Amino acid sequence: MSLRNIAEGWINFIKSKKPKGLPPEIEEMSIKRAEICKACPFLRSQPVTVMGKKISRYRCGKCGCAFPAMVYAPRKKCPIDKWPK
Ligand code: SF4
16 A cells, blocks of 8 residues: 555544544445455454554455555555455
C-alpha cells in the first residue's frame, strides 16, 4: 500500500470514530470490505507496529497491510480482488 493510501486509510479510520463520521459512501465501502476481510483466510492476527508502538492487531497475509486501516483507503485494492468494485 502506498504511503498516500496508508495515510488516507488511517485518517478515514480516525474520522469514522468522530461524531461527524465519514461520508456515507466511504462508510459503506469500509463496512463491506471489513466483512469480506473478516471472513478471509488471509487475515492474520499479527501486530502492526510503527516506531515500536502497536497500531493494529491484524494485517492482510497477502499484502501485509494493516487492518482495519486498509479497508478505509478508497484507492487500496485487495491483492486477490475480493472487494467489490
Ligand atoms: S485485503 Fe483481500 S486478501 Fe487481504 S484479508 Fe482482505 S479480502 Fe483477504
